[in-house]
Amino acid sequence: MTAFAKFMAFMNIVIACVFLFLASKDFNTRRPWAYEVFRAQLAVDGLPIDQHDSGLRRVAYALWQDLEPDTLKDLFAKAGGNPAQGSNNLIKTQIEEVDRLRAELTAELDKIKDEEDKRARLRDLFLPLAMTLEERDYWTQRINDKDLDQIGLEKLQKDLFDDYFGRATLPGDDTLVPPEKSDWLAQKNPKAVQPEGQTQLDRRQRLAHLLYNLGKSAEDHTRAMVVIGLKAYIAEAEAQAARLREMSLRVRLATLDERSLFEVEYTRLTQRILALVEEIERKKYFYTGQQDLKKRAAELVKIREADLEELNGKLSQAKDDTDKALALQRSLEERLFETQKHLGEVQEKTQEMERFIRGLYGPTRR
Numbered sequence: 001m002t003a004f005a006k007f008m009a010f011m012n013i014v015i016a017c018v019f020l021f022l023a024s025k026d027f028n029t030r031r032p033w034a035y036e037v038f039r040a041q042l043a044v045d046g047l048p049i050d051q052h053d054s055g056l057r058r059v060a061y062a063l064w065q066d067l068e069p070d071t072l073k074d075l076f077a078k079a080g081g082n083p084a085q086g087s088n089n090l091i092k093t094q095i096e097e098v099d100r101l102r103a104e105l106t107a108e109l110d111k112i113k114d115e116e117d118k119r120a121r122l123r124d125l126f127l128p129l130a131m132t133l134e135e136r137d138y139w140t141q142r143i144n145d146k147d148l149d150q151i152g153l154e155k156l157q158k159d160l161f162d163d164y165f166g167r168a169t170l171p172g173d174d175t176l177v178p179p180e181k182s183d184w185l186a187q188k189n190p191k192a193v194q195p196e197g198q199t200q201l202d203r204r205q206r207l208a209h210l211l212y213n214l215g216k217s218a219e220d221h222t223r224a225m226v227v228i229g230l231k232a233y234i235a236e237a238e239a240q241a242a243r244l245r246e247m248s249l250r251v252r253l254a255t256l257d258e259r260s261l262f263e264v265e266y267t268r269l270t271q272r273i274l275a276l277v278e279e280i281e282r283k284k285y286f287y288t289g290q291q292d293l294k295k296r297a298a299e300l301v302k303i304r305e306a307d308l309e310e311l312n313g314k315l316s317q318a319k320d321d322t323d324k325a326l327a328l329q330r331s332l333e334e335r336l337f338e339t340q341k342h343l344g345e346v347q348e349k350t351q352e353m354e355r356f357i358r359g360l361y362g363p364t365r366r
Contacts, residue, residue, distance in 0.1 A: 042075060046229025049203050050095045067092050079223035094207045095169055097227045101214065102165050109157055118153055119143050126160045128213040133247045168210040170203070205239075208232040213240065 047067075072090050076082035082091050091097050105125065112118045122143050130136035142148075142156055211224040212233060225233045 039071070039074075042071075042229070043226075044230050046094065046204075046232055047091070047097070047227050048093050049200060049207065050093050053093070053200065075226050076223070079226045080219055091227070094204075094211075094227055098165060098169055098207060098210060101211070102161060105214075106157075106161065115148075115150065115153060118157075122157065122160060124216075125214065126164060129164050129210065131209075131243055133250050136247070164210060168203075168206040170206070204228070204232050205236070208236040209239070212236040 069090060072082045072092065076091070089096070089100075091100060109118060109121060112121060123140070126139060127136055127143075130139060139160070142159075145152075148156065208224075208228040211228055212221070213236075215221040215224045228236070
């Protein structure tokens with residue numbers, strides 16, 4: 001080998017070493033920047049929806065595989081931690097956060113034994129999730145139903161969870177995609193798209209609606225912001241504000257209508273009340289007259305009762321006198337009967353003596 005060839009080989013080795021040095025230095029410099037960009041994207045877009053979500057990247061692998069434990073802990077450092085308190089599992093997707101929250105709220109509600117306290121907690125949790133005034137009125141009526149017993153409240157609780165949590169966790173178009181792949185592959189295979197599935201945008205909106213409105217404290221909203229991302233958080237805040245404005249406008253319009261109806265009904269009822277007052281006054285006057293008549297009748301009744309008592313006394317005396325007279329009459333009749341009987345016997349003896357005398361002197365000549 002000539003000297004020039006040896007020199008060129010040496011230079012190639014030197015250039016290769018320099019290239020490797022520069023490439024490693026570039027990689028070491030680029031990696032923190034790429035990590036910061038990745039963190040910023042996570043802050044804006046939030047966690048992947050599920051194990052098929054590739055995020056904004058149109059690649060064949062799901063985003064959750066790039067989420068290292070240290071990254072997840074950094075993301076949730078000021079948002080309740082990851083794993084969350086009372087759990088040992090890292091939250092890598094929005095569906096996992098929803099499942100964790102559902103289990104936590106279910107356990108909390110199951111511990112509440114007082115029916116009124118459970119009703120208050122159900123109102124506090126689920127009424128903000130209503131998207132329309134009709135939906136809010138429907139759930140309010142069901143929660144306030146006094147006929148519900150403990151079993152009825154448990155069924156109501158199940159219906160609320162199935163409606164709102166089930167609506168948020170409906171599957172997307174990726175049910176036939178392997179878990180290690182992203183839903184981007186579903187777009188390449190139309191047969192894998194389920195007709196009842198939702199788009200990723202629909203799913204993000206529903207999940208954002210659920211997590212945003214279930215938050216009650218600043219820490220809850222910070223955690224929801226980390227999970228769903230700033231973009232979805234702001235969009236849901238604007239959408240919720242619009243829904244509340246629409247509800248408040250409808251309530252105000254309904255209030256105005258009810259106020260107009262109240263004025264008409266108030267006038268009608270006022271006139272009706274005045275007429276009833278006059279009727280009551282007439283009834284009072286009639287009642288007073290009837291009371292006087294009753295009083296006079298009571299006095300007459302007392303007089304008649306006194307007369308009746310006096311007549312009863314006289315009737316009793318007359319009855320006693322009559323009984324005595326009847327007894328005397330009965331005695332006289334008995335004596336008269338005995339006298340007549342004695343007279344009959346005397347008359348019979350007289351006739352016998354007369355026949356005897358006539359028999360002694362013979363027949364009488366005329």
